[in-house]
Amino acid sequence: MAGEINYWVLQIDRWSIFLQNIISEVSRLPTAQYYGRVAAIQGLLIEIGGIQRRLSIGSRVNLCARDGGRVKGEVVGFRDDRALLMPFGALDGIGIGCKAEIAERDPVIYPNPSWLGRVVNAMGEPIDGGPPLKAGSDAVPFRNAPPPAHARQRVGEKIDLGVRALNSFVTCCRGQRMGIFAGSGVGKSVLFSMLARNTAADVNVIGLIGERGREVQEFIKDDLGEEGLKRSIVVVATSDESALMRRQAAYLTLALAEYFRDLDNDVLCLMDSVTRFAMAQRDIGLSGGEPPTSKGYTPTVFSELPKLLERAGPGTGKGSITGLFTVLVEGDDHNEPVADAVRGILDGHIVMEREIAERGRYPAINILKSISRTMPGCNSEEESFLVNKAKQYLSTYDDMAEMIRLGAYRRGSDALVDEAIHFYPLLEQFMSQGKKERTTLADCFAALSDILEHKPEFEPA
DSSP states (O other): OHHHHHHHHHHHHHHHHHHHHHHHHHHTOOSSOOEEEEEEEETTEEEEESOGGGOOTTOEEEEEOTTSOEEEEEEEEEETTEEEEEESSOOTTOOTTOEEEEEESSOEEOOOGGGTTOEEOTTSOBOSSOOOOOOOSSOEESSOOOOOTTTOOOOOSEEOOSOHHHHHHSOEETTOEEEEEEOTTSSHHHHHHHHHHHOOOSEEEEEEEEEOHHHHHHIIIIIIHHHHHHTEEEEEEETTSOHHHHHHHHHHHHHHHHHHHTTTOEEEEEEEOHHHHHHHHHHHHHHTTOOOOGGGOOHHHHHHHHHHHTTSEEOSSSOEEEEEEEEEOGGGOTTSHHHHHHHHHSSEEEEBOHHHHHTTOSSOBOTTTOEETTHHHHSOHHHHHHHHHHHHHHHHHHHHHHHHHHTOOOTTSOHHHHHHHHHHHHHHHHHOOOTTOOOOHHHHHHHHHHHHSSOOOOOOO
């Protein structure tokens, strides 16, 4: 009997949310409807005539298919008094003469705190099989402008990332934006999952942009877990979806993060990856007739990247967005166009290298090439001393590695090199960490201090 009552209570809640959403949608309907016709189709580019003077870049249009269905599209350019449209989905049933209705001029989303624990697509629609999402009262634009530079707060205190190598050598602050740069198969996704599970924040907003569909469920169930999902919203656009959907997912990720930031929450925004956002923007730009530049990337790619990434960071109030963005480095070239552009926008970068992964040390972070621009100001003098000393040993060993392996170095020739040889395996072990292992900030510096406090005693050679 109790089970039957719970079932009907759940059904009533679902219908209540559904009716509230219908009322909200009806209240936002335009007073007049304008429509044109499909004039031409070239690949995924659709030319619309009749309403081009009422459209602008970014306007949404609904295409009415011959079978009664609808396909959403976005205006990406204009040519010969016609609007150029790209679809969010398949063009089945769309042909010359099909009706094209103006949907909305400024696309917005109406998020709600009840969305925590849910998985949504790029349109903000649930894809986890759960009940309908309750619409909020405040509209949040998909493409919002960053807070004014003069009104933003400064970055906050240190944030615990749960990863020893990062907590110690690449310390991050609340409201900071960091990039994770890595080639394919180096462990970027594993490090990403460790950060999603271990980082301390009020709310997690996770964007999986262009991910493999197989990995989405693995990430949600195995990496994030039930406890992590309760305080998270996951935005998913898999690699098989259109370029517009992949780009839209990135915009939605930042829009949701901004919503919770404005509620005075400390938000952790994780995006995997910025590179696939750039690739989606490249596809859109090339379809619209933009000239290709470096490696085929169009000029709008490099103008959209700062607009997206600058939305993360401290807000004008108490809330902040700590951004961790992965960058897929093609061919292990860390100077390729997207990586180079992103590195100059963010407040630090975490470099992962294949050589480190090949010798079995995970996460494969090269701390000598990684940097956090806020670290000097947030660490104490003692912590800075420990970090600098450990980096000195690692750098010295790296410089002498070939001679040491070949046996060309004689012990006793240089005291600093002797110490580096002693400390190197200990520091390598310190930076190695299991996927489900977590270490706090305090424990990281305590462990590093224990390693470095006793210098080895060498007998004369």
